Amino acid sequence: MNSKQARPIVGTMIGDPAGVGPEVIARALATGHVHELSIPVLIGSAAAMERAVEITGVSCSVRVTRSIDDLSDDPAIVDIIDSGALKASELPLAEDTVRGGEASALWLDEMSALASGGAIAAGVMGPISSGSLKLARKVPGIVSPTPGESYLVLLTGPLRVAHLTDHIPLRRVCEIISPDLVALALRQIDGAMRNWGIARPRIVVAGLNPHAMGDEDREAIAPGVARARAEGIDAEGPVSPDSVFRQCVEGRYDIVLAMYHDQGHIAVKTWGFSGNCAIILGPSYLHVTVAHGTAYDIAGKGTADPAMMLSAMRTAASLAAGRGFPEER
Structure with missing residues (x-):
């Protein structure tokens, strides 16, 4: 060749x-x-x-x-x-x-x-x-990023963040998060990363509430992660959003699935704004x-x-x- x-x-x-x-x-x-x-x-x-x-x-x-x-x-x-x-x-x-x-x-x-x-x-x-x-x-x-169809993924060095939702009010985010939506996103992210050359992507899901201790974390996010894991996807979560991005930077995970726009963007822009780029997955x-x-x-x-x-x-x-x-x- x-x-x-x-x-x-x-x-x-x-x-x-x-x-x-x-x-x-x-x-x-x-x-x-x-x-x-x-x-x-x-x-x-x-x-x-x-x-x-x-x-x-x-x-x-x-x-x-x-x-x-x-x-x-x-x-x-x-x-x-x-x-x-x-x-x-x-x-x-x-x-x-x-x-x-x-x-x-x-x-x-x-x-x-x-x-x-x-x-x-x-x-x-x-x-x-x-x-x-x-x-x-x-x-x-x-x-345009649409929950369940397409996702914005931001990349900055070792920190890679996919967004379950994009420009949606926080109240609406709480309403639409579901086990089906979380599991579907994990399948799509896992499939895309395998196509990109990552043999077994390590995906971590950020919690929605402080310390990932809320109704949405227990009733929507955790069951969605469990479904993905049952299908063989290497996914963990929900993990406390105040520490999950640092864990990705340190190499414990390949990508974070954030629940909403600013949750992921704040982490990315704080870690390293110059030199980052974005992927529209979908x-x-x-x-x-x-x-x-x-x-x-x-x-x-x-x-x-x-x-x-x-x-x-x-x-x-x-x-x-x-x-x-x-x-x-």
Whole structure:
């Protein structure tokens, strides 16, 4: 097997052209560390990437390709599929625009089509702007975390956190947690991690109440964990939420299943914000993204930190190849 066959093709949608997405992608590719694990190809505007290369001062050239079969696989060349959704004369910067929203929506759909069809092994989404999408009246086919269907997974070094629920009021969280929901999430997480190359994932479930001592912990979470264990899944819990994340950081577990949005996010952002990335678990293909926004306040300055984008691109490559989580860079 040669090096090109050993590394999967990973497509990255450049994000809203007015934001820092093109800049952090250019800087991430310039490190050479993306090519160590994958053959990268971008989806978006060649002109936006050329501007980003100029802004950041990296040493590479942008090359438009029409086919996945015609990638250069050269760290000094940025291969991009540009379907013409955004003209070179229409390059917004640091503001929401209709054209930016229209282009972002189309690029996301193009990336999804490539991934769903098997042309690329994984898709990475650059930072998009909900403001631009609203102006353009576009609703791209992005999977939103939905209990029982899809989950947001945040990764930061040894701390990996899946969220049973996402943007749901706490009162509602208490109402919907059930043994069925917990067991289903554990099955989906276990299956995904095995596909990613973790032979026997060690999953721990965070309790909902202080010290995991409440009605929901006893009547909903614990029975769900018991069901998963009976099916051969290495799951434990509920574990007191004030200590479970530290236990994952220390290597006792591979991933934590948090019960609600802030329970997991606070732990992740406290442990290590720079360099983390996110996975949307649920689509038919591996969908990875950064955990930051378009950062219009610094767009065009060339100072945006590429650590999250580098992490997202390397994580997508390693998991798509079934090699588990990559070493940190």
